[in-house]
Amino acid sequence: MNRQDSKLTFPVSVTFTSDWGIGTGTGVVGGVDSRIERGDDGRIVVRATGLAGVIREQAQVVAEALDEGRSSGPWHRFVTKLFGTAEDPRLVAFSDAQADDATLGPHEVVSVSIDERTGAAKPDHLRIIERAPACKLTGSVTLLDTSMQGAAITWSDAQRDAALLVLSLAASLVPAIGSDRSNGDGACEIIVGEHADLEKFETWCRKALDHRPQPVPEAPKPSSKAIEAPRLSERAKTEQRQRAVLRIHLDSPVVSYAVPLSNEIPSEDFLRGTVLLPWVHGRLRQAAGQKSPDVQELVRDAVVNGDLYVSDALPVCEGVHGLPVPLVLTSEKGADEGATPRVWNRLIGVPSPERTHSPKRSGYVFPAAADDDTPIPLGAPPLVGRQATAHNPATGTAATGQLFLVRALPAGIDLEAEIILSERLARVFGAELPKVLSRPAQLGSRRLTGTFGRAHCGVDGVEPWTPADSRGWDEEGMTTLWFISDVLLRSPQLGAAGTLDDLITTLRNAGAGVERVDRCAVGDRYVAGLRHRRIDTWSAASHQPRATRVAIQAGSVIRVRPAPEANSGQVLEALRHLSCTGIGELQAQGFGRFLVGHPLLTRESFRSKKAEGFIPDSVADTRNEGEESHR
Incomplete structure (x- = not known):
């Protein structure tokens, strides 16, 4: 039995007692050489990846101490499972820790490089870097209740208490975070849980250590029942289907998987249905857990039997759902970018051969309902690039050759996907679907790092599917x-x-x-x-x-x-x-x-404009200046 107060999310407070800084790897030409991390709202942050890294490092020390020096004892196995391996995903996720004071800003520090031989400053080695003052930041740590495959993870009281003990002891051992720690920067105190001050936290740690679980529990495993394999049975009837629009708002950058290139992790500019289908199906399976066995079988087999389809999530610009640019559009080469260049539909019209035209091969078009000559936006959402580096656990410094760049869809943009349900599946979930799917979600690659993948999904309701507006056969019979x-x-x-x-x-x-x-x-x-x-x-x-x-x-x-x-x-x-x-x-x-x-492709040509407004101004103005933006 689990206690009534068995929470799985705990606050994490980081109190810096000296100047500190976690650099973005970027600077400002002619000004600052190194800028520090900021969140989407402009606040100073410690990224979840950095927080998880320093606590994981100390968790290994805690495990060795609890195992009395043994390198492969029960606590070592528990900690290894808790933070994950290449074969087993982690069971714990951190969030970014943001400064409590929204008005707090960094200051600039001047540094030089000293010649080891002469003891004098080296010429042309003056650097201006940003540092944050002593302050308090707050984040959270969550024990995951769902695996990456959608299976339920159940924590017993003993497992929860053991995880909280390890996290708390490891946090208390972290001496500093960020760069220049050898010079005294980054000194901090980390508290896990709802404790008023450091003294009460240390008292709690001593009591928890004295009453630690005996014997040491095994780390929880995903439920095998939740991922029972589907079976082919009766196919869904195709006469009438229902649809629902899945609206996705990105609360943090999201990485849409693409093939890694050397030390760069690229991202698509949309979310594939391959990413969304497991999440939607997993939510439906959890909701069906309290229903009859027949309903549970229907939901389990929904994908293979044609009861459930999820489309790609494409970007929304100024309230208009985007569509991939048709590969039959061309525009005049060298047209004035400040104007509204005319785009030709080569299925219908043939531009003057005296003008050189270039094809449109990427991006999205956002057609409005009207057929007038209002400029139609063309473009793609920006991608942000975030640099990071792996650290040597022995020295605590950056490892040689471990710098990498992660590109992602930025926080603040909206995406829309379409969910298609069979009539029999819609009868089961029609009224419940908004409640089942309207919730926070973790999507995309690297989503368990806490820095990427946080989104909020919403569904308004279910309605009968009808074909999109169509002109049918034209006068040429095509x-x-x-x-x-x-x-x-x-x-x-x-x-x-x-x-x-x-x-x-x-x-x-x-x-x-x-x-x-x-x-x-x-x-x-x-x-x-x-x-x-x-x-x-x-x-x-x-x-x-x-x-x-x-x-x-x-x-x-x-x-x-x-x-x-x-x-x-x-x-x-x-x-x-x-x-x-x-x-x-x-x-x-x-x-x-x-x-x-589609009506857009019945037009010979139309005026276009650059698509803007993917990110609201309130978000774009405070976006991390250390993030590199690309279109």
Whole structure:
């Protein structure tokens, strides 16, 4: 039995008694050479990664002391599981510790490098660095109740008390944090838990040490029942589906997995359905735990039986949901960036051959509902770059060659994804879905560090799915398919496929009798715009990258017409029906989505403008100046 007061989140206070600083690795040209970390609201912070690092280092000392000098005793095993290994994710997560005083700012310190031989200052070695004054910062530490695979983690009272004891003793042993610790900077006192002062904290630690759990408990393990494998059973009926819009607000930078490049960890500028589907499905499974066995089986098998689909989460700009830029758009090369350059749709119009045009190959378009000549925003959300370095545990200094850069979607932006549910799944969760999914979440790569991955999700309600606004067949008897997510196809030989003929074959096999439009039928206009990209994702279960796939890139566009033997009305209805869940493989993860006859692609050209306003001004003005921003 667990006590009624068995909390899993505890406050962490860091009180610095001297100047201190944790550098960002960046400076200001002609001014400060090294700036210190600031949070999204401008406050001075100690990042969760740094806080976890110093406490983990001292936790190993605590474990060795409790094991009476043995290097592989029960406390050592408990601490190792608590902070995680390459095979087992950590069971504890820290948050950033922010300064209690929002008005507190850094001051500048001048330093020089001394010549070891002469004892004099070296020429051209004057540095101006930022340091923070003595102050108090507050954060938190949480014992995780859900694994990275969505399985429940249950903490007994003995396990909770053992974890709190280790964290408290380790925190009390941390002498300093930040740079220049050998010179006396960064001296601090860390308190874990709700204690009024250091004296009461030390008294509590002594009592907890005297009454520590005996025998030493094993670290909790994720419940095997929560991750029971799904089974193929009755497929969901496809006549009518329900939809819900999942709105995501990023409370911290979020890393959307991409293949690491040397010492850089890049990020996509959107969140894949591959990331969101496990979270949504896990929340539904937890909510179904108190329902009947039939409902539990329905939810367990929802993904494999076609009851649940989650699309990619794309950025929102000024309240308008973004769509991948169609790969048939071009604009005049060298156009005035301060004006509203005209963008041509090469499916419909042909610009003057006297002008050189460049294709639009990346970013998002944010089309409004109106068909007037109002400029349409084009662009992509900014990415922030944060530098970090690994430290040598023996010396406490930065390890040689361990500097790396992490790029991420910045805090403050909004994303939107679409959740598609079958009729039978919607009947179970229709009224409950906003309550089940409207909550904080940890998303993306590196989410357990505390510095990345914090977001808040919200769902307003469930409504019947209806096709997007479509113009149907045009006067030439054609329509446009605009793919708004990557498309994964397979050839008959089970290899990668991605040609125009492969797309047509897949559509035909799915019940839409269409054929491609020949180039000779449209003159100098385009009949398609296709590009390909590699798809890489990370498996949290096997702790390694999944196999690389080649996909048709989101934003690809093709023109199709009904096959001669097909009924045009039935073909159009089949295309609209397929647009709900997509075509190809991994549809449940958002792949293969497309729009039929979107009004934007019926226009010959339109005026554009640079997309801005991804981050509210109140957030953008206080964003960490040490973060490098890229578009």
